[in-house]
Amino acid sequence: xxxxxxxxxxxxxxxxxxxxxxxxxxxxxxYMYWYRQDPxxxxxxxxxxxxxxxxxxxxxxxxxxxxxxxxxxxxxxxESAAPSQTSVYFCASSYEAGDHSNQPQHFGDGTRLSIL
Amino acid sequence: DAKTTQPxxxxxxxxxxxxxxxxHSTISGNEYVYWYRQIHSQGPQYIIHGLxxxxxxxxxxxxxxxxxxxxxxxxxxxxxxxxxxxxxxVRVAVTSYGKLTxxxxxxxxxxx
Numbered sequence: 001x002x003x004x005x006x007x008x009x010x011x012x013x014x015x016x017x018x019x020x021x022x023x024x025x026x027x028x029x030x031y032m033y034w035y036r037q038d039p040x041x042x043x044x045x046x047x048x049x050x051x052x053x054x055x056x057x058x059x060x061x062x063x064x065x066x067x068x069x070x071x072x073x074x075x076x077x078x079e080s081a082a083p084s085q086t087s088v089y090f091c092a093s094s095y096e097a098g099d100h101s102n103q104p105q106h107f108g109d110g111t112r113l114s115i116l
Numbered sequence: 117d118a119k120t121t122q123p124x125x126x127x128x129x130x131x132x133x134x135x136x137x138x139x140h141s142t143i144s145g146n147e148y149v150y151w152y153r154q155i156h157s158q159g160p161q162y163i164i165h166g167l168x169x170x171x172x173x174x175x176x177x178x179x180x181x182x183x184x185x186x187x188x189x190x191x192x193x194x195x196x197x198x199x200x201x202x203x204x205x206v207r208v209a210v211t212s213y214g215k216l217t218x219x220x221x222x223x224x225x226x227x228x
Contacts, residue, residue: 004159042218043160090159092216102148102167105216107159 002026006091006108013081013115021076021111023091031096032074033058033105034066036087043090049074050096081115088112120204125223128198134191136222138204141185147208149180150216151189153200153224160203160218163189194226 004025013019023032030051035043035058045058049068063085065077074093078085092105121139128134140149150165164171164178166187171178177190191198203221 042220043216045216092160102165104150104152104162104165105160106162109159110157 004091004093004106004108006089006111008111009109010112011114013078013113015081015083015115017081018077018079019081019113020078021089021091021113023074023076023093023108024072025074025091025093025106026072027093027095027106028071029093029095029106030071031094031105032068033092033094034064034074034076035090035092036060037090037110038087046076046089083115086113086115120206120219122202122204122219122222124220125225128191128194128224128226130196130226130228131193134189134194134198134224134226136189136191136202136204136224137186138189139186140204140206143184143206144208147206149178149184149187150205150207151176151178152203152205152216152218153198154203154221155197155200163202194224196226196228198224199226200224 007022033048034046037043044060046064047066049055052071055066067075089111090107092107094105095103148165148167151163152160154160164176166178180187201221201223203218
């Protein structure tokens with residue numbers, strides 16, 4: 001049981017380059033999330049999705065785009081990378097519907113991204 | 117979502133119980149208490165959650181006071197691998213999405 005898998009695990013980009021981070025979950029979860037974690041700031045929500053084909057903005061969405069074309073995948077894109085986007089990115093998923101709305105989120109092991 | 121207060125750091129001897137407190141005095145009736153931990157360089161790991169009753173699973177026990185203003189996470193037999201940052205999170209379950217707000221957490225160090 002893989003759970004939540006993030007690829008790549010590490011990446012170094014130059015300012016202005018673009019890239020896509022992939023998150024895949026095999027738990028048939030409806031909800032998926034992208035967070036970033038910076039030293040001393042905890043996790044901050046970037047974007048989230050409540051189901052296939054739907055996405056919404058979180059706390060810090062600027063500079064990022066997302067897509068949820070398949071239920072099991074949630075992609076995070078950086079169109080023009082900036083040094084301020086150097087961070088550790090975590091994807092999470094949860095089963096959250098109806099009476100099961102108190103279900104926990106399950107996280108991947110993160111993507112460490114450096115923008116030079 | 118209610119704010120939580122946790123000690124910055126705690127120590128525990130290997131094999132002993134680790135009791136991690138959390139204060140959430142402004143918790144509302146429909147807010148759950150969640151505990152996560154993050155071991156260095158890994159993603160946050162869900163431990164346990166509860167509403168008002170005490171809960172136990174294979175990892176830990178969660179004790180919630182009767183007034184729900186505080187809780188304690190208990191790791192019954194701490195090991196070196198339990199060294200991590202532990203986060204207590206309070207959130208409303210019935211929302212349009214399950215955003216988690218991580219605070220600074222408690223750094224638990226388990227020593228031999």
